[in-house]
Amino acid sequence: MKAVVQRVKHTALSVDGKLISEIDFGLAVFLGIKAGDEAAQTDLMAKKIAHLRIFEDIKGKMNLSVKDVGGQVLLISQFTLLGDCSHGNRPSFTDAERPERAVQLYELTAEKLRGWGVPVKTGVFGADMKIEQFNDGPVTIILEI
Numbered sequence: 223m224k225a226v227v228q229r230v231k232h233t234a235l236s237v238d239g240k241l242i243s244e245i246d247f248g249l250a251v252f253l254g255i256k257a258g259d260e261a262a263q264t265d266l267m268a269k270k271i272a273h274l275r276i277f278e279d280i281k282g283k284m285n286l287s288v289k290d291v292g293g294q295v296l297l298i299s300q301f302t303l304l305g306d307c308s309h310g311n312r313p314s315f316t317d318a319e320r321p322e323r324a325v326q327l328y329e330l331t332a333e334k335l336r337g338w339g340v341p342v343k344t345g346v347f348g349a350d351m352k353i354e355q356f357n358d359g360p361v362t363i364i365l366e367i
């Protein structure tokens with residue numbers, strides 16, 4: 223399981239020109255599910271995202287989590303995070319989990335994040351999503367579990 227976590231001031235996600243989800247402040251999390259990933263990994267990923275200290279405290283030090291600052295998470299499925307470009311220029315996605323299994327783990331990750339007290343909005347699994355994002359910092363962290 224791999225996630226790209228970005229601290230944002232605003233993120234909006236649309237499908238077919240229709241606004242689906244948006245957050246004003248928090249984290250945009252792009253989540254890739256690898257073939258063979260298990261439900262236990264969703265626990266670890268959700269805990270790590272909920273407690274990741276990448277927001278500034280009053281001293282300007284990155285010492286606060288999304289929970290601490292009252293932010294939200296926009297969780298976006300992105301199988302292309304599992305793209306392998308080690309052999310040629312066209313990515314291979316054989317490491318990505320099958321969609322019917324990946325959607326279950328994606329939804330479970332969102333549920334687990336909510337269990338940590340983090341408000342979560344989601345994209346549309348498998349859809350051609352358009353994402354507008356106002357990054358903060360920028361701060362981008364890559365997590366692999």
